[in-house]
Amino acid sequence: MAVRMKDIARDLGVSVVTVSKVLRNHSDIGAETRERVLKRMKELNYRPNLAARALVTGRTNTLGLVVPDLVHPFFAEVAKGLSHVLRKKGYSLLISSAEGDAELEKQEIEQLMARRVDALIVASTQWTVESFRRVEEQKIPYILIDRRFVGLQANFVGVDDEAAGALAVEHLIEQGCRRIAHVRGPEVSTAIGRVEGYKRALANRGLSPLPGFIVAGKSADDRGDLSGYDAMRQLLRLDPRPDGVFCYNDPMAMGVIKAILDAGLRVPRDIAVIGCGNVVYAELLRVPLSSIDQDSAAIGERAAKMALSLVDAKTPVRPRTVLLEPKLVVRESSRRKT
Amino acid sequence: MAVRMKDIARDLGVSVVTVSKVLRNHSDIGAETRERVLKRMKELNYRPNLAARALVTGRTNTLGLVVPDLVHPFFAEVAKGLSHVLRKKGYSLLISSAEGDAELEKQEIEQLMARRVDALIVASTQWTVESFRRVEEQKIPYILIDRRFVGLQANFVGVDDEAAGALAVEHLIEQGCRRIAHVRGPEVSTAIGRVEGYKRALANRGLSPLPGFIVAGKSADDRGDLSGYDAMRQLLRLDPRPDGVFCYNDPMAMGVIKAILDAGLRVPRDIAVIGCGNVVYAELLRVPLSSIDQDSAAIGERAAKMALSLVDAKTPVRPRTVLLEPKLVVRESSRRKT
DNA sequence: ACGAACGTTTGAATCGTTTTCGGGGGTGGC
DNA sequence: GCCACCCCCGAAAACGATTCAAACGTTCGT
Numbered sequence: 001m002a003v004r005m006k007d008i009a010r011d012l013g014v015s016v017v018t019v020s021k022v023l024r025n026h027s028d029i030g031a032e033t034r035e036r037v038l039k040r041m042k043e044l045n046y047r048p049n050l051a052a053r054a055l056v057t058g059r060t061n062t063l064g065l066v067v068p069d070l071v072h073p074f075f076a077e078v079a080k081g082l083s084h085v086l087r088k089k090g091y092s093l094l095i096s097s098a099e100g101d102a103e104l105e106k107q108e109i110e111q112l113m114a115r116r117v118d119a120l121i122v123a124s125t126q127w128t129v130e131s132f133r134r135v136e137e138q139k140i141p142y143i144l145i146d147r148r149f150v151g152l153q154a155n156f157v158g159v160d161d162e163a164a165g166a167l168a169v170e171h172l173i174e175q176g177c178r179r180i181a182h183v184r185g186p187e188v189s190t191a192i193g194r195v196e197g198y199k200r201a202l203a204n205r206g207l208s209p210l211p212g213f214i215v216a217g218k219s220a221d222d223r224g225d226l227s228g229y230d231a232m233r234q235l236l237r238l239d240p241r242p243d244g245v246f247c248y249n250d251p252m253a254m255g256v257i258k259a260i261l262d263a264g265l266r267v268p269r270d271i272a273v274i275g276c277g278n279v280v281y282a283e284l285l286r287v288p289l290s291s292i293d294q295d296s297a298a299i300g301e302r303a304a305k306m307a308l309s310l311v312d313a314k315t316p317v318r319p320r321t322v323l324l325e326p327k328l329v330v331r332e333s334s335r336r337k338t
Numbered sequence: 339m340a341v342r343m344k345d346i347a348r349d350l351g352v353s354v355v356t357v358s359k360v361l362r363n364h365s366d367i368g369a370e371t372r373e374r375v376l377k378r379m380k381e382l383n384y385r386p387n388l389a390a391r392a393l394v395t396g397r398t399n400t401l402g403l404v405v406p407d408l409v410h411p412f413f414a415e416v417a418k419g420l421s422h423v424l425r426k427k428g429y430s431l432l433i434s435s436a437e438g439d440a441e442l443e444k445q446e447i448e449q450l451m452a453r454r455v456d457a458l459i460v461a462s463t464q465w466t467v468e469s470f471r472r473v474e475e476q477k478i479p480y481i482l483i484d485r486r487f488v489g490l491q492a493n494f495v496g497v498d499d500e501a502a503g504a505l506a507v508e509h510l511i512e513q514g515c516r517r518i519a520h521v522r523g524p525e526v527s528t529a530i531g532r533v534e535g536y537k538r539a540l541a542n543r544g545l546s547p548l549p550g551f552i553v554a555g556k557s558a559d560d561r562g563d564l565s566g567y568d569a570m571r572q573l574l575r576l577d578p579r580p581d582g583v584f585c586y587n588d589p590m591a592m593g594v595i596k597a598i599l600d601a602g603l604r605v606p607r608d609i610a611v612i613g614c615g616n617v618v619y620a621e622l623l624r625v626p627l628s629s630i631d632q633d634s635a636a637i638g639e640r641a642a643k644m645a646l647s648l649v650d651a652k653t654p655v656r657p658r659t660v661l662l663e664p665k666l667v668v669r670e671s672s673r674r675k676t
Numbered sequence: 677a678c679g680a681a682c683g684t685t686t687g688a689a690t691c692g693t694t695t696t697c698g699g700g701g702g703t704g705g706c
Numbered sequence: 707g708c709c710a711c712c713c714c715c716g717a718a719a720a721c722g723a724t725t726c727a728a729a730c731g732t733t734c735g736t
Contacts (some may be wrong), residue, residue, distance in 0.1 A: 029512070045475075047451060047452040049452075049454065055387070055390050062432075069418075070418050071411060073411075079408055087446075090449075092432050093432065094432055095417070096425070096430070104425075110385070111435075114386065115400075115430060225619070251619075254622040254631040258622060281592065284595075285619075287624075288624075290559075
């Protein structure tokens with residue numbers, strides 16, 4: 001049914017090799033022949049069979065992306081940034097949402113490897129590096145984004161989480177908060193980094209976290225708002241209670257704000273809140289949410305470029321790390337001074 | 339580098355055909371041979387080369403999904419629902435975000451066809467059906483979701499938009515609104531259907547849209563909040579001004595609410611607002627947003643199942659339409675009575 | 677004891693491309 | 707007029723799997 005090079009070659013009385021060369025702009029084809037071939041391609045609406053090409057070249061022009069949750073705007077934006085860059089280069093993106101399940105994530109990575117993606121880009125929720133060892137065995141280049149592993153030498157694109165945490169907390173301090181709590185995320189590098197930043201910023205001002213002021217949200221990747229709500233209720237029982245809260249991510253921060261309002265307190269007057277991630281609708285929330293912007297689109301773009309360079313590299317290259325600088329975005333939820 | 343069937347066959351002194359059959363659970367292989375092959379596959383960590391398989395079978399076990407904007411929660415949820423079903427069947431999903439650009443969308447569809455996806459699932463922003471004629475020529479099954487075209491006999495999965503619009507407006511009427519405006523979307527079937535529903539519901543109560551009460555948001559797919567804001571400012575200049583607004587989608591509704599509040603009016607007391615789509619964070623907004631739920635995950639799942647059945651069908655089947663029933667979700671933005 | 681029937685295995689062709697290498701024809705230099 | 711080039715083009719061999727039909731060794735019936 002579909003048109004093949006063979007058909008074009010037959011029609012024009014040339015060989016398939018010639019057709020193939022025209023298709024890829026090889027120089028050693030005469031101008032006239034090239035025209036004829038191109039014309040016929042147009043007429044027949046020829047599309048090369050990428051599977052066949054992949055078989056012989058060993059390259060699929062496809063990248064794999066694995067994220068914990070596509071619905072989370074952060075990852076959706078990363079995906080968009082990625083595909084924006086890849087599209088221009090003729091690459092496509094095979095996306096899987098691992099739904100926050102480490103086991104599923106492993107399987108998806110296997111699946112993508114079987115499909116011979118040229119490179120993998122993963123925001124992992126796994127605890128172990130086993131999966132990635134397998135990827136290394138197959139010599140498939142891969143890039144971690146957002147979250148990384150200690151003890152795994154790998155390409156990484158993300159933000160400086162410690163700086164993000166510090167930025168947020170310094171801002172709260174400047175706004176006059178003195179009892180700053182932190183609703184932290186799960187045991188992944190991002191959450192750990194932000195906790196460190198939180199502590200560092202406090203220490204810089206001679207402060208330290210009060211007992212019970214760091215509380216963990218249960219499920220940060222999925223329905224973070226709910227765990228944020230629970231966490232904040234816990235914090236509200238403390239005495240003295242916090243006057244500022246830095247949250248691991250924006251959904252959690254939304255839950256936190258809801259808990260505060262439900263308790264009859266005001267944001268930011270009684271308690272200032274800041275999140276992290278700067279999701280698109282942060283401005284439209286109950287209380288417009290201050291946040292730390294991670295420039296997710298840029299993460300996607302940088303990862304895409306890095307992936308392409310890895311694919312093109314003939315020799316294995318030393319893993320690189322790209323750390324983007326987080327930026328503070330102040331909105332009403334933390335604005336106490338003019 | 340990678341292990342091939344040939345390697346396993348050589349190691350075991352059998353033919354590649356035997357290995358191939360074991361892999362696919364063909365019945366005509368002796369139990370002992372099968373065991374040996376399986377064992378060796380495990381040892382070598384064999385993964386079939388899907389590109390090679392695709393070449394000979396003509397099936398890629400891959401589906402293509404084209405959406406206007408991956409960051410829009412509706413489409414992200416659809417994608418999630420899709421991949422949830424496909425994963426189990428060993429299918430992968432090639433996703434492209436067309437960024438609301440019809441020309442780009444065409445190209446992406448071409449790209450996916452070149453990759454020989456087994457079926458296409460498209461939420462289109464195009465004006466013409468040209469692209470889909472091409473898809474039909476290639477005999478690639480495709481399914482439209484969310485938006486459809488008049489005069490195009492195609493598989494479709496979506497919600498009953500007219501019902502959605504009617505549901506929203508009836509609710510506003512019940513809440514006591516009498517001057518109900520509509521911020522409509524672009525010239526696609528969803529927006530048109532919702533407008534119809536809006537008119538029908540009014541007509542049922544002997545009402546009709548006041549002059550100027552239907553206003554169009556500029557860019558509904560991308561940053562709908564901004565166009566919602568503009569549209570509402572326009573509505574606020576009318577006299578009498580609306581006491582209820584039904585919005586094409588939730589992002590627009592958020593912009594609308596912002597405009598109302600900025601004008602010093604209250605929601606829902608002065609003006610009640612309802613959106614459409616029921617995005618996950620609707621509850622956490624400035625004013626928790628009433629909305630029409632479209633069950634996006636179900637759309638994804640139904641589309642996935644339909645796609646799989648189309649792929650398996652040996653003969654072309656008559657296009658089917660799956661219409662899901664929209665559901666009303668009442669929150670604060672439209673609650674005027676207890 | 678012989679052929680048929682059965683269950684298992686395999687050789688060869690195929691899918692649509694790319695790659696490598698060499699050949700033919702024209703051109704220019706000498 | 708001959709040789710050396712340079713341009714174009716094509717033949718053949720991959721790539722890694724599947725499919726089809728034929729071959730193989732056993733077992734069974736008679």
